[in-house]
Every structure is written in structure tokens, then in C-alpha cells.
Amino acid sequence: MDDDRITIDVTDGAAIPRRKDAGLFSAWWIAFLGALLTLVSLLVFEPDPYLKILKFLPDGIVVTFQVTFASIGFALLLGLLTGIGRISKNRIVNAVASTYVEVVRGIPLLVQLFYIYYAMGRFVKVPDIVAAVIAMSFCYGAYMGEVFRAGIESIHKGQTEAARSLGFNPFQTMVHVILPQAWRTILPPVGNEFIALLKDTSLVSILAVADLLRRGREFASETFTYFETYTIIALVYLIITLILSKLVSKMEEKINYYA
């Protein structure tokens, strides 16, 4: 069964370490230890302004995580529906899902965020962070949809036939047979998308959502410590994404148990 496994490459995520990249001299370890060492030495040897900057950021980091986790949750759900819709034989469902993907993929994320945020403002009142989550989920739902579609399509048609011939309905077939297998193919690109999404949440700072980036900019604009502030912001983002990419690769190893 190993031979027909399909890997899906999605750009823009952080590089997820593979098994062969283990060891202390892998790119991951160099980057991680380097970032950590730089951060710590800045904090220790130049607490003013670096420690002050870092102390200003925690609630922004919390917001970044909130937006990331809420968005990835909704995006996964939307992506699953979209992915299934894209391979549905029902023409209307298929057309809706495909149109959604086409529209979202054709518009830059930044523009969509602006549009959804301000367009929504005209009709419904939702807090800015909710608007940001809706906008991010809407965009990433389409990307996830393509990941799910590819993942589901990577499962041999015989699996569906076997399940259906036993009496499973399409929904049960998806839940018990297809998705548990597709997950292996889907997880790496989903992990990538997850990390890409975390980085893209920095865009919500233009919506005046007080995330990590915006907190940093607020600090910098008041103290004129642009270089120092962006150094810290970059290091914080880097450390977070490196940890997440390690977690994703650990999960990948786990999920390969039955191969």
C-alpha cells in the first residue's frame, strides 16, 4: 500500500522537519537554538529596550494564537465540506464548492481580509477578532478544501466500493473508511497550512486586531525602536513556528503506524 501514497506539496508553510533531518545539526535545530540564543542574549545583555518590548507583547501573542486556532478549526471544517463538495457528483454542490475555491484563490488574502472585515461592518456587528477569524477561515477553508480533495482522491476507489458494498452509506463511508486513511495524506499539508495561517494572522493587524505584530508596532511607534522591536517580533514568530513544525512532524511519525 505504500507505493500509492501521494504527497501533496503546499508552499508557504514552514519547512516541516522530516525524519532524515534528525540530529543536532539539522536545519531545524540550528534555527531553533540560534533563535533562542539570540533572543535570550538580547534580553540578558540589553534588557532596555529588548525586555521592555517582550513584556509589551504577551497579550498580542495570545491574540495571535486565538485567531490561529479558531481559524484553523473553522477552516478545517469548511475545508472538509469544500473538499467533499468538490468531488460531489451533485452538480449544484460541486458548482458552489468549486466557485468558492476559485473566488478565494483569485483574491489576495490581504484584500479578502480588508473586504470581509469592512464589508461585514456594514451589515453585521461582530467584534474585530471574530471578523478576523471569519475572514481567515473563509480564505483558508478554500486552501484546506483543495488539501482535503486531494487527500480523499488519493484513497483508492476500491475502498469506497468495499465500504458501500457492506452497507455503509456515503457519510459513514467517509467517516469510518476514507477520512481515517486520507488523514495520512492530508496531515502534512494541513500542518503546513496551519503554520502558514499562523504567519498570515500577522495580516489581521491591519484590521486593528491587537495581535503580536500590532502590539509590536504600537510599541515601536511610541518609542521609535523599530529595529529592536521587529527583531523581537521576528524571533518570537520564528520560535513559535519552529516549535509547531516540530510538533507536526512528530504527529506525522505517529500517524504512520500501520504502514
Added chain:
Amino acid sequence: MKKVVLCLLTVLMLSSSAWAKKIVIAQDATWPPMEFMNENKEIVGFDSDYMKAAAKEAGYEVELRNVAWDGIFAGLDAGQYDAVCSSVTITDERKKAMDFSEPYFKVRQALVVPKESAAKTLEDMKGKTIGGQIGTTGYFVTKKVEGVNAKSYDEIGLAMEDLFNGRIDGVVCDDPVAAQYALQKAEYAAKLKIAAVLDTGDEYYGVAVKKGNKEVLDLINKGIAEVQSKGLDKEMRAKWMGQ
């Protein structure tokens, strides 16, 4: 061929330096009526006219450049332009980081709220969210008020839009700008009003230059003095603010 190009470049450089000194000025053209983009994509407004008039009076040239507010001082520090004239209030904090010209304009902070609001002071806004542009004095004074949630925006127009849509409860910015949005723009004027000009003290705009850039600072100060002595600033005020 290379030599010809080199010669031409040298001639160009020499000739340009033979002309009057040219000062590049950064403005964040999102701050009407002080500096904003007109339909012809030119930066116009009170500040822009002021800088052109000052240059004419003092005998130098200006080039206006549109730069986003967030980072406008970082660009000054990096030498990407010679000065920032963009409704910059002279503050002690900023004076530590850059040099300022003589003050050329007096403003106060104004609070813009929806028409139905009864608020008259910032203290009346306790428990509410007030927007302001990131890195502006309006945002700083809001942040100092206990119990008010200060929210920073990249552009003042985005804060006004969120106020218009009801996402936030007020906006604090320089009074000419507040007047522009709350009174001049028909759609907003129907829904928004200036609740109060705040009691946070007079503020003065100055032109910022990189610390120690005396050459540029002197030229600009000379121009400002000329403009004021001839009363040209009053004409501009009438033109842009109707007062």
C-alpha cells in the same frame, strides 16, 4: 559606451547639484485636510501647501513623498528622505529621537462620536473602545485614560470607518482632521459628530528632521518664518479649513 553613460551621469549629477538644494519631505497622505491624495494622485493639503510656500520663500526645492505613518520616522532615521511634515506634534518623547523645526501650527485633540452619544470628555468614555491612528498623539492620550480601551489603526480613515460601522465608540485625532471627517464627508457627517475638543493641552506641529541635520532644519525654519511674516499661513488655513 560605458564611458558615455558615465559622463552623462556625472553631468547630470553636477547639474542637479548646481540647482537649488532639494529637500525630500515625507507625508502620510491619509490625514485630510492636512495631507491627502487628490484625484490626480498628488499630495495636497495644508501641510503640503505650507512646505511648498516655505521652499519658495527660502529658495530651495521640495519633493513630497507619500509614506505610511507607521514607520515614517524609521525612514527618516534611515535617511530615505530629509524631513517629515505630516501633522507631527512636537513631543518630548519625539524630541529625543529627532530634531524639530519651529512650530508652524497649533492643534488640539478632538473626540469624534456617533450623533446619539452624550459623551463630552474622554472620562465619559470609560468602558468603551476608542480608536486612534497608531503612533499619534490622539492614540497616546486615549491610552493614558484609565478604563478606556484604546485601539490603534494604521490609518485614521479606517478608525472612522469602524466608528461609522459601530465597531468602536469613538475616535480621537487632531481637530482639523476630526472636522474633515465628522463635518465635511456627507456620509459620516450624517452619523458622527465632534463631541469635544479635548482638554489635553495645545499641541504644535513641527517639521521633523534627522537628529543633527542642521542644514535642512535651517532652510525649513527660514521658510516657515517667511511664510508666517507674510501671513501666507492664514490664506492656507482659509483654503483648507475654512477658518
Added chain:
Amino acid sequence: MPDSDPIIRIENVSKHFGALKALNNVSLSIESGEKVVIIGPSGSGKSTLLRTINRLEEVDAGTIIVDGWDIRNAGNNINKIRMEVGMVFQSFNLFPHKTVLRNLTLAPTKLKGESRAEAESNAMRLLDKVGIRDKADVYPAKLSGGQQQRVAIARALAMSPKIMLFDEPTSALDPEMIGEVLDVMVKMAREGMTMVVVTHEMGFAREVADRVVFMDHGEILEVGTPAHFFEDPQHPRTKKFLSQIL
């Protein structure tokens, strides 16, 4: 006692794949407990016909009645009908993410509400029957082709179907493993299961079939007992086919 209705009744069934006529006005009735072997050259429509019986293949025209249910009637729950019709595929199609035991218990527990213990004891009995009780806890990828196919048969039997369909069950197997799978099928036949088998194994057809059906170009050309079929075929194309493979 009058003969009960046939358990499978296929009447005037046609199906197209684009311009290709896969089934052309085919009719066939199969009695309960009967073993029918369908043979024919590749592309003759024999697999398609088999797959119409549990509606894995939709037909364009005709009637298909399975155990009294009109499976083309949208009002009838096809999933219920499929529980009574087990199917074995050429490529096994075991669920690779489940152990052998779980492959057998998944459908009974999820679809028939059997308790896990109940389903597992039944599964172990079936694994015993197909001779791979000791592999209950391994994943399918660890099994040989012959073992996988025997698990697939046990999986289908775990739903206690009334009918078993076999779609070239030995075609993907190495020659030395064909016997172990056929043995299981012969055993099942002796126990009285209704079986419809598409295969190239003429030995199996001769030994087990009550009737042999020969198909070509989407049509049934000849139906008969193995004796009639292998000793005295009537249709020229049957003769030609048999001469090629025997």
C-alpha cells in the same frame, strides 16, 4: 411447496459507458442457494453485470429485484439491501487502517448494532473458517495476497449475507495462492450460500457451479450446467472462448 421467487431477478437490463454498450438487454434469474459462475472474455460485461446486483453500477434500463427488493426504486434503502449482499473484489480492498479483526467487526458493529464482543466472537469464528485466526491482530499490509482475500471473504460473511458476489477473486493472486482462496469458496458453496462468481477458474466452475453463464459484448450468449457447457457448448463464440482458455 411451490418454488419461491428467485432471490435475484435481472430483467432486460442495459447499460452504456458513453458509446460503449456494456450490457445489452440482459436477463438472468438466480435461485436461492444456487451457484452461478459467469465467464467470458475481458470486456464482455460480466463484471458490470455482477456489480449491478448491489448497485455499485447503476443501469440505464431494466429491472433488478434482489430478495424481493427492487433495487432501482429510490424508495428502497440500498444500504439495507447491500447488507444482505456480500461482495469480494479482485483487489481485496481491505481497510488498511484497521486490523484484520476490526476489518471484520467494523460493519456489524456500526451497521447492525452488534456489540463489540458479539461481533468479535463471530469474527474469530469466521477467521477460523478461512484459516487465518492467528492473524486477527495484524494490519492487512502484513498479509499475503491469498490471506488478504480470505480476510475479505470473511469480512463479507461477517454481515451474514444471503448472497455472495465474487468479482474475479483470484485474478490478482500469485498462482500458488489461488488454491487457498478457492478452497474457502468451495467450502462456502457446500454450506448452501447463494453465490454469483465472475472468474476465469474453469476448474472451480466445473466443480461448484449449478449453472455457467457465458457473456460476450454485453450479452448473455449461453447458459447451462457445467456438463453441458464444457462438454457440448452450442454457441460458436463459446466454443472459441473455451478453446482459447482450456
